[in-house]
Amino acid sequence: MRRLAFIALTLACASPAFAQDHAHDAPPAADAADPVGTDQPAGSASAPSMAHNRAADRYYDPVAMARAEAAMMREGGGPYGAAVLDLAEYRLNRGRDSYEWEGEGWVGDLNRFVLRSRGEGEVGQKLDHGEVEAAYSRALTPWWNVQAGVRQDFGQGPARTHAMVALEGLAPYRFDVLAQAYLSDRGEVSARLEVSADQRITRKLVLQPRGEVLLAAQDLPGQRLGAGLSSAEAGLRLRYEFTRKFAPYVGVNWEWLPGRSGDLARLRGDSANSRGLVLGLHGWF
Amino acid sequence: MTLSDLDRRTLLRATGAAMLLGAGWPAGASQPLFAQGGAALSGEEITLTLSKGHLPIDGKPAAAIAINGSVPGPTLRLKQGQQLRLTVINELDEDASLHWHGLLLPFQMDGVPGVSFPGIPPRGRFTYEFPVTQSGTYWYHSHSGFQELMGAYGAIVIEPAEGMPAAEQVLVLSDHAFVHPAHILHNLKQDSDYYNRQPSTLQGLLQGQGKPLAERLGWAKMRMDPGDISDVSGAVLRYLVNGHGPQEGWNALFTPGQPLRLRVINAAGMSFFNLRIPGLPLEVIAADGQDVRPVSVDELQIGPGETYDLRVTPPDSRAYAFVAESADRSGMARATLAPAAGMKAEFPPLRPRPLLTMKDMGMDMPKGSSMKMTMRDGSLAPQVAMGPGVDMISAMPMDRTGDPGVGLDGLGHRVLTYHDLLALNPMPDTRAPEREVEVHLTGSMERYMWSMDGKTMRSAHDPLPFRTGERVRVTLVNDTMMAHPIHLHGHLFDLVTGQGLHAPRKHTVTVQPGGKASFDVTPEPGDWAFHCHLFLHMAMGMMRVAQVRPAKDMQVHPA
Numbered sequence: 001m002r003r004l005a006f007i008a009l010t011l012a013c014a015s016p017a018f019a020q021d022h023a024h025d026a027p028p029a030a031d032a033a034d035p036v037g038t039d040q041p042a043g044s045a046s047a048p049s050m051a052h053n054r055a056a057d058r059y060y061d062p063v064a065m066a067r068a069e070a071a072m073m074r075e076g077g078g079p080y081g082a083a084v085l086d087l088a089e090y091r092l093n094r095g096r097d098s099y100e101w102e103g104e105g106w107v108g109d110l111n112r113f114v115l116r117s118r119g120e121g122e123v124g125q126k127l128d129h130g131e132v133e134a135a136y137s138r139a140l141t142p143w144w145n146v147q148a149g150v151r152q153d154f155g156q157g158p159a160r161t162h163a164m165v166a167l168e169g170l171a172p173y174r175f176d177v178l179a180q181a182y183l184s185d186r187g188e189v190s191a192r193l194e195v196s197a198d199q200r201i202t203r204k205l206v207l208q209p210r211g212e213v214l215l216a217a218q219d220l221p222g223q224r225l226g227a228g229l230s231s232a233e234a235g236l237r238l239r240y241e242f243t244r245k246f247a248p249y250v251g252v253n254w255e256w257l258p259g260r261s262g263d264l265a266r267l268r269g270d271s272a273n274s275r276g277l278v279l280g281l282h283g284w285f
Numbered sequence: 286m287t288l289s290d291l292d293r294r295t296l297l298r299a300t301g302a303a304m305l306l307g308a309g310w311p312a313g314a315s316q317p318l319f320a321q322g323g324a325a326l327s328g329e330e331i332t333l334t335l336s337k338g339h340l341p342i343d344g345k346p347a348a349a350i351a352i353n354g355s356v357p358g359p360t361l362r363l364k365q366g367q368q369l370r371l372t373v374i375n376e377l378d379e380d381a382s383l384h385w386h387g388l389l390l391p392f393q394m395d396g397v398p399g400v401s402f403p404g405i406p407p408r409g410r411f412t413y414e415f416p417v418t419q420s421g422t423y424w425y426h427s428h429s430g431f432q433e434l435m436g437a438y439g440a441i442v443i444e445p446a447e448g449m450p451a452a453e454q455v456l457v458l459s460d461h462a463f464v465h466p467a468h469i470l471h472n473l474k475q476d477s478d479y480y481n482r483q484p485s486t487l488q489g490l491l492q493g494q495g496k497p498l499a500e501r502l503g504w505a506k507m508r509m510d511p512g513d514i515s516d517v518s519g520a521v522l523r524y525l526v527n528g529h530g531p532q533e534g535w536n537a538l539f540t541p542g543q544p545l546r547l548r549v550i551n552a553a554g555m556s557f558f559n560l561r562i563p564g565l566p567l568e569v570i571a572a573d574g575q576d577v578r579p580v581s582v583d584e585l586q587i588g589p590g591e592t593y594d595l596r597v598t599p600p601d602s603r604a605y606a607f608v609a610e611s612a613d614r615s616g617m618a619r620a621t622l623a624p625a626a627g628m629k630a631e632f633p634p635l636r637p638r639p640l641l642t643m644k645d646m647g648m649d650m651p652k653g654s655s656m657k658m659t660m661r662d663g664s665l666a667p668q669v670a671m672g673p674g675v676d677m678i679s680a681m682p683m684d685r686t687g688d689p690g691v692g693l694d695g696l697g698h699r700v701l702t703y704h705d706l707l708a709l710n711p712m713p714d715t716r717a718p719e720r721e722v723e724v725h726l727t728g729s730m731e732r733y734m735w736s737m738d739g740k741t742m743r744s745a746h747d748p749l750p751f752r753t754g755e756r757v758r759v760t761l762v763n764d765t766m767m768a769h770p771i772h773l774h775g776h777l778f779d780l781v782t783g784q785g786l787h788a789p790r791k792h793t794v795t796v797q798p799g800g801k802a803s804f805d806v807t808p809e810p811g812d813w814a815f816h817c818h819l820f821l822h823m824a825m826g827m828m829r830v831a832q833v834r835p836a837k838d839m840q841v842h843p844a
């Protein structure tokens with residue numbers, strides 16, 4: 001009651017100056033301490049429940065409203081997509097120059113269809129090893145996706161088909177991670193881990209350290225690799241972003257074929273370790 | 286099938302999509318070149334026509350959508366108390382609409398397709414009819430697709446029923462790209478940092494700019510960039526005043542010593558602006574069309590959807606620069622106020638890009654506090670649907686209505702905050718709110734997803750229910766590191782800023798990163814759009830329908 005009287009009083013002499021003076025100069029009497037307007041705390045009344053109808057249906061054709069609502073819901077819903085070329089490079093390696101590519105395309109949003117391809121070969125020779133992967137990708141967290149799909153190999157070794165599961169995403173400290181596990185149609189089990197990070201030197205210059213290891217439970221004739229730690233790669237690439245979507249790079253890349261893989265390579269007359277300057281292009285659209 | 290076949294096909298498909306997205310429409314003889322800024326229209330019968338063409342921005346044509354052949358469209362000069370019949374003709378190839386931003390009207394005249402009316406089909410028309418009950422500065426814009434981002438907006442000025450008009454100018458601020466907004470969205474979906482052309486660099490670190498190493502590592506650990514102020518920047522946007530690009534600028538005349546009222550409307554689709562006129566104090570006399578007790582400042586930030594009326598009295602017979610700098614300092618919209626035609630103002634350079642702090646992550650811990658905070662503790666916000674679309678929950682969201690906006694602290698001059706605003710007239714509904722409803726503004730920077738309570742408009746058809754005439758407090762909690770200007774259609778609400786009966790009345794409130802803001806409102810019957818006024822955020826789902834029904838139609842929710 002006292003509050004009501006106070007509100008009435010305040011409204012009656014509701015000049016801005018009054019409220020202002022009051023707020024600043026009033027003695028801490030019980031009346032004056034009563035908060036008014038937006039200074040009052042909120043009560044704890046319950047929320048109403050939802051009505052399952054459209055208010056506008058009373059004024060307009062409900063069919064037209066339903067159509068407009070459906071169209072509005074679709075807005076911004078994609079589908080989205082992109083094609084990304086992670087690596088497309090020429091490797092200068094003491095007279096045995098080679099090339100390598102890795103890229104992917106996707107459509108969707110939280111659920112995506114992903115098409116990925118990678119491969120390498122020596123210049124002037126037939127393609128050594130290539131892969132195409134098709135996978136369904138599902139968002140797990142804001143940064144991680146799980147993927148499942150199939151991979152088809154082609155190239156010098158026997159053409160294997162694999163089932164694939166993967167975890168792909170952005171780790172703390174902004175490391176891009178792709179961890180994949182494979183089971184081939186011949187029961188071969190293998191895994192691949194790729195990690196890279198972009199370090200911006202200037203607005204346009206980006207240094208990218210990158211590492212990749214391949215593990216196998218047995219020899220992988222499809223990739224002409226041996227069991228165990230089958231291969232390891234480390235690289236350092238410096239790219240210049242003419243635009244984010246078009247960025248040529250130079251770098252160095254080391255490749256090791258340890259243990260069985262090295263033996264197999266030497267049998268073919270190849271070297272087990274290589275190091276080379278790389279020139280390539282990174283981009284997307 | 287060979288690899289090259291596959292690759293080429295993927296490539297072709299993707300290229301096709303990109304081309305579809307990339308171009309607006311080709312410049313050509315068949316497309317008209319629009320005027321910059323429209324004529325004033327008055328009276329009880331007004332016709333507005335939406336059409337496509339090109340807007341010359343600093344001499345270069347950009348695909349645009351105009352109203353009556355101009356960007357912005359005509360300024361509607363109305364009189365409080367009049368009736369209004371607005372016929373909107375849609376000459377576009379897609380559904381269109383116009384929404385009257387800030388006007389109090391029956392919900393079925395509010396103009397949001399799928400919420401308040403069915404929209405206007407291509408080559409169709411629709412007549413809006415409602416009484417004009419208020420006075421002040423408002424605006425109108427399309428609520429369909431990306432049309433607002435392409436120029437479908439205009440000013441509304443309503444003279445009070447009594448009172449003499451004084452010298453005034455309308456300044457419609459906006460942003461416009463030379464590429465289609467869908468192309469911008471496509472880029473953000475692939476790389477949410479795409480338009481941030483001032484990222485943290487090693488060079489900056491070595492030169493002692495930006496954050497020190499330890500803090501950089503902290504941000505990197507969170508997978509966030511403290512330089513993410515705006516997700517679309519001057520890298521692709523041109524900032525306009527009344528349709529004029531920054532090179533060209535827009536000019537207005539004043540009489541030295543005479544007060545001039547600037548009606549500033551932020552019609553930008555994706556940009557906050559910091560407003561100032563170097564050498565001239567800005568006297569804020571109205572916010573969102575509502576008179577406030579005049580308060581003098583040197584700078585203020587205006588969010589998309591907000592309007593401010595500023596009174597300036599240039600003492601000298603010289604040109605003054607009206608600067609509207611984008612909040613990320615990637616560009617500015619420019620206007621010259623001069624005593625005579627042909628005078629040029631000197632514009633200051635862009636100031637350095639500001640950086641976010643832990644306060645902007647809702648993690649401003651009191652010193653010595655031992656509480657361990659995590660970035661994404663869903664138990665702090667039980668109503669939020671945690672998932673891939675929610676990358677943070679503010680651990681300690683603070684009321685930030687007393688903050689001036691990112692990058693405006695400690696400038697050494699007076700910058701407006703919501704706490705400086707006092708309504709000239711006391712609020713009409715002085716009741717205490719019966720209840721409080723909390724709405725979390727959520728998102729995932731990396732995926733470019735935006736939502737409320739972790740749910741997009743698509744994933745949650747669920748409206749926010751209100752009872753007609755109840756008094757309710759809405760508290761918005763920003764669980765993202767971006768500021769969001771939140772707009773409630775068809776209402777003026779009272780911001781909770783400690784001003785009691787003189788709370789500022791607004792229709793759009795900016796919730797600072799990691800912070801919160803509350804308003805009290807008395808809901809009007811109908812379905813009303815409630816959304817972020819960054820248009821791409823709204824398109825991605827940071828929107829709800831506020832569903833207001835008579836109390837008797839609703840069952841009380843079981844406690």
Ligand SMILES: [Cu+2]
Pocket residue numbers: 735768769770817818819822823827
């Ligand atoms: Cu937003």
